[in-house]
Amino acid sequence: xTNSNFPPSDIYIIGVGMTPAGEHWEKSLRELALEAIIQARxxxxxxxxxxxxxxxxxxxxxxRQSHLGALLADFAGMRGIEAVTLEAAGASGxxxxxxxxxxxxxxxxxxxxxxxxxxxxxxxxxxxxxALSTSGDADFEAxxxxxxxxxxxxxxxxxxxxxxxxxxxxxxFSVNAHANGAGNPRAMFQRPIKPETYQRAAMLSEPxxxxxxxxxxxxxxxxxxxxxxxxxADSSYPKIRIAGSxxxxxxxxxxxxxxxxxxxxxxxSTAEALSQAGLNRDxxxxxxxxxxxxxxxxxALEAAGFAERGQGWKLGQDGNITRKGSLPITTFGxxxxxxxxxxxxxxxxxxxxxxxxxxxxxxxxxxxxRFAMIQALGGTGATAVTHILSGxxxx
Amino acid sequence: MMETPQINRMLKPxxxxxxxxxxxxxxxFRLPASEVSRVWRGGSGGVPIxxxxxxxxxxxxxxxxxxxxxxxxxxxxxxxxxxxxxxxxSESHPYSVKPSSTIVAEAIGATPHTLAADWEFACKxxxxxxxxxxxxxxxxxxxxxxxIGMDTAQGRPGDALEYTAGAGGxxxxxxxxxxxxxxxxxSYSFATDTPDFWxxxxxKYPEHGERFTGEPAYFRHITSAAQTLMESLDAKPSDYQxxxxxxxxTKFPQRVARDLGFSGEQIQAGLLxxxxxxxxxxxxxxxxxxxxxxxxxxxxxxxxxxxSGAGSDAMSxxxxxxxxxxxxxxxxxxxxxARRTEIDYATYARYRxxxxxx
Amino acid sequence: xxxxxxxxxxQQRYALVGEVCPxxxxxxxxxxxxxxxxxxxxxxxxxxxxxxxxxxxxxxFDAPQGHEAQLPYTLALVKLEEGPLVTAQLTDVNGTKLEVxxxxxxxxxxxxxxxxxxxxxxxxxxxPRLQAA
Numbered sequence: 001x002t003n004s005n006f007p008p009s010d011i012y013i014i015g016v017g018m019t020p021a022g023e024h025w026e027k028s029l030r031e032l033a034l035e036a037i038i039q040a041r042x043x044x045x046x047x048x049x050x051x052x053x054x055x056x057x058x059x060x061x062x063x064r065q066s067h068l069g070a071l072l073a074d075f076a077g078m079r080g081i082e083a084v085t086l087e088a089a090g091a092s093g094x095x096x097x098x099x100x101x102x103x104x105x106x107x108x109x110x111x112x113x114x115x116x117x118x119x120x121x122x123x124x125x126x127x128x129x130x131a132l133s134t135s136g137d138a139d140f141e142a143x144x145x146x147x148x149x150x151x152x153x154x155x156x157x158x159x160x161x162x163x164x165x166x167x168x169x170x171x172x173f174s175v176n177a178h179a180n181g182a183g184n185p186r187a188m189f190q191r192p193i194k195p196e197t198y199q200r201a202a203m204l205s206e207p208x209x210x211x212x213x214x215x216x217x218x219x220x221x222x223x224x225x226x227x228x229x230x231x232x233a234d235s236s237y238p239k240i241r242i243a244g245s246x247x248x249x250x251x252x253x254x255x256x257x258x259x260x261x262x263x264x265x266x267x268x269s270t271a272e273a274l275s276q277a278g279l280n281r282d283x284x285x286x287x288x289x290x291x292x293x294x295x296x297x298x299x300a301l302e303a304a305g306f307a308e309r310g311q312g313w314k315l316g317q318d319g320n321i322t323r324k325g326s327l328p329i330t331t332f333g334x335x336x337x338x339x340x341x342x343x344x345x346x347x348x349x350x351x352x353x354x355x356x357x358x359x360x361x362x363x364x365x366x367x368x369x370r371f372a373m374i375q376a377l378g379g380t381g382a383t384a385v386t387h388i389l390s391g392x393x394x395x
Numbered sequence: 396m397m398e399t400p401q402i403n404r405m406l407k408p409x410x411x412x413x414x415x416x417x418x419x420x421x422x423x424f425r426l427p428a429s430e431v432s433r434v435w436r437g438g439s440g441g442v443p444i445x446x447x448x449x450x451x452x453x454x455x456x457x458x459x460x461x462x463x464x465x466x467x468x469x470x471x472x473x474x475x476x477x478x479x480x481x482x483x484x485s486e487s488h489p490y491s492v493k494p495s496s497t498i499v500a501e502a503i504g505a506t507p508h509t510l511a512a513d514w515e516f517a518c519k520x521x522x523x524x525x526x527x528x529x530x531x532x533x534x535x536x537x538x539x540x541x542x543i544g545m546d547t548a549q550g551r552p553g554d555a556l557e558y559t560a561g562a563g564g565x566x567x568x569x570x571x572x573x574x575x576x577x578x579x580x581x582s583y584s585f586a587t588d589t590p591d592f593w594x595x596x597x598x599k600y601p602e603h604g605e606r607f608t609g610e611p612a613y614f615r616h617i618t619s620a621a622q623t624l625m626e627s628l629d630a631k632p633s634d635y636q637x638x639x640x641x642x643x644x645t646k647f648p649q650r651v652a653r654d655l656g657f658s659g660e661q662i663q664a665g666l667l668x669x670x671x672x673x674x675x676x677x678x679x680x681x682x683x684x685x686x687x688x689x690x691x692x693x694x695x696x697x698x699x700x701x702x703s704g705a706g707s708d709a710m711s712x713x714x715x716x717x718x719x720x721x722x723x724x725x726x727x728x729x730x731x732x733a734r735r736t737e738i739d740y741a742t743y744a745r746y747r748x749x750x751x752x753x
Numbered sequence: 754x755x756x757x758x759x760x761x762x763x764q765q766r767y768a769l770v771g772e773v774c775p776x777x778x779x780x781x782x783x784x785x786x787x788x789x790x791x792x793x794x795x796x797x798x799x800x801x802x803x804x805x806x807x808x809x810x811x812x813x814f815d816a817p818q819g820h821e822a823q824l825p826y827t828l829a830l831v832k833l834e835e836g837p838l839v840t841a842q843l844t845d846v847n848g849t850k851l852e853v854x855x856x857x858x859x860x861x862x863x864x865x866x867x868x869x870x871x872x873x874x875x876x877x878x879x880x881p882r883l884q885a886a
Contacts, residue, residue, distance in 0.1 A: 126817060137783075143876065146840060150813050157853065161853045207811075256783075256789070461861045462861070
């Protein structure tokens with residue numbers, strides 16, 4: 001599983017774009033994608049991408065639209081380049097980024113445009129739930145009426161049972177995300193919440209409440225990547241280097257995991273990405289993790305090695321994960337406050353990390369951010385894609 | 396018209412046949428008859444039973460038959476692959492076309508070397524399947540056959556039937572008499588064209604002839620069947636420890652028992668209608684399972700079903716020495732009755748699909 | 754309308770028929786033909802007892818399209834006596850106090866209906882264990 005000699009050459013992000021996350025009633029899938037693409041290409045200047053990788057999870061079901069590669073390349077005025085969709089459920093964004101990195105590293109392509117786009121609001125909730133359940137095992141999970149929320153709720157209950165955590169143990173993740181979302185003009189929710197708001201929240205699926213779950217949002221984010229030699233020498237853009245890139249999978253169905261409370265794909269991909277970057281965990285300035293549900297934040301922190309098993313929730317409670325803490329997470333609000341943009345999440349994470357490393361994060365800025373770890377998860381952690389991004393002045 | 400020929404009227408196969416396994420199923424929801432009365436009569440007037448069993452949202456004749464059949468298999472101790480016929484009598488098959496029986500056969504592991512069919516004869520479809528299974532095994536065409544009578548009975552909202560139309564039934568594996576828990580001494584079937592109750596194709600609820608369902612229908616058929624069988628066997632009511640008759644309400648089986656010369660005590664164990672309602676094709680059969688749960692070796696049981704349209708199957712049964720050791724292998728009928736969750740009329744209306752959702 | 758996808762898994766669905774690995778005797782559900790423990794081919798059918806205990810559970814008030822008819826319903830991860838964990842609904846539990854570790858048994862129930870005209874899909878659910886007799 002180790003990628004030897006990574007990276008074979010320097011690969012950089014040289015432009016980012018993001019639409020606000022939310023309910024974009026007046027914009028279609030392609031319009032959203034286009035908006036993000038235009039921003040990223042403007043930042044990247046003269047470079048024309050050799051390929052377009054689209055990250056998307058549910059367009060064939062929700063928008064009756066597959067073949068997004070050709071569609072978006074056409075509408076973005078890039079007929080003639082190669083283009084394809086990468087799908088790994090909620091990890092699609094991370095996976096598209098990784099494929100861009102691999103394409104450039106292979107030397108076959110000099111620069112790649114990655115766009116993550118998801119358009120949930122085309123459908124009503126029961127249809128969206130049915131679409132989302134396709135990321136699990138159709139024959140042995142979805143047929144039983146499983147929802148993503150129910151699976152997370154069962155993990156949360158088991159976690160509470162095994163580790164005897166106090167009531168409200170997961171509140172910290174939600175409070176932190178909303179506090180950070182207040183500094184993100186593109187966030188769906190830009191108001192901080194009080195711990196009491198979390199405690200009073202209505203149950204979605206016990207023990208998981210409304211503030212344990214991220215809202216689904218339409219959105220698109222884009223990245224321009226290029227190899228070092230493809231970037232004009234006079235470019236003044238503070239380019240961001242890909243220092244580590246790794247993906248790993250676990251069983252798709254929770255019931256097929258050796259230990260449902262341990263995200264082994266997170267462990268595998270995190271360890272590999274850190275090793276490629278030559279970094280220790282305490283050198284990570286911020287961690288954009290997958291926080292579709294608060295329990296996932298705790299499990300991701302544990303499997304990524306930032307907390308002992310059964311202790312991940314404490315990082316949420318003791319201030320460590322805030323922008324001023326030792327391990328800031330979800331610095332722009334994460335899925336919880338920015339909005340969960342499905343297959344686009346991983347691309348938003350990358351774009352947000354780029355802004356942090358460039359010092360362009362505004363109110364959301366984490367001071368002295370040098371290395372950002374970003375991690376996209378698909379399904380209940382069946383796919384984990386981890387990247388480490390490094391600011392330009394670093395080795 | 397020619398005279399009816401003189402024949403030996405009793406049905407008795409060459410090879411001795413008996414019940415080698417039996418199982419009941421009754422869903423857990425109960426609708427008190429007073430609820431129906433509350434909604435449709437302002438609570439005034441008497442009610443024909445105390446309460447009836449109602450199937451849950453995920454239950455139907457197929458799921459209920461699977462559980463009863465599994466109980467029968469557990470008591471029989473035989474491998475399901477030996478079962479050569481799976482026959483289900485019901486008025487509530489979930490599909491109009493597509494057998495319930497193949498689904499049940501698959502679920503219990505009896506496929507593919509088996510006959511499978513659904514039977515319809517109003518409330519005697521279950522005993523009809525039972526009779527056929529006796530013949531099938533008795534002829535040595537097969538060693539084992541499964542006969543099920545099961546219903547989620549229909550009654551139009553506000554109709555007299557709505558008080559009683561319940562859910563439940565029973566499954567029986569017929570096999571060679573030597574291994575049986577209960578031997579079939581003989582049987583008899585009596586049928587005429589008597590239109591007392593029917594449901595037309597594509598209609599949701601049955602129609603009935605009110606008082607016409609009594610004398611010329613229920614009483615004539617049951618009495619004729621019972622008397623003919625007892626005469627053929629040279630038996631009299633006092634020879635039986637137990638009797639069970641089709642039970643559309645509490646009064647009919649009580650009266651027909653009295654008319655035939657049976658006591659209240661003899662029918663008590665099998666008289667489940669006050670507590671679970673009229674479970675149509677499962678009615679007499681689930682009464683029989685309640686009797687088998689308490690009967691002793693040597694006890695004789697008379698069962699007479701009644702199906703509208705109309706006919707009766709009468710069976711004379713004798714408990715063997717194997718029953719007592721096998722009956723603990725599955726839940727008793729009483730334990731299903733005791734597993735009780737009361738619901739109100741609104742919940743009942745939802746569970747039975749009486750709410751229009753679109 | 755879906756037909757063959759349900760038909761193909763009917764034995765697993767109706768009766769919890771899984772597999773046993775001929776090499777290391779691990780019991781496998783859902784069947785996958787390759788032993789997850791030792792990697793050997795494992796195609797020998799195995800009939801699970803249906804007994805297990807609740808590993809975790811939750812009740813849903815919002816369902817994916819096609820599952821609304823039975824709302825609210827309770828889902829569980831059930832640890833089977835023979836080892837595997839399965840995802841299934843708990844049934845016959847309204848009014849029952851649920852807890853992690855409670856003993857349950859398999860029953861075959863209606864999972865969903867493919868509209869008014871399509872197939873009825875039956876399969877395993879679990880309920881609090883009944884005492885035999």
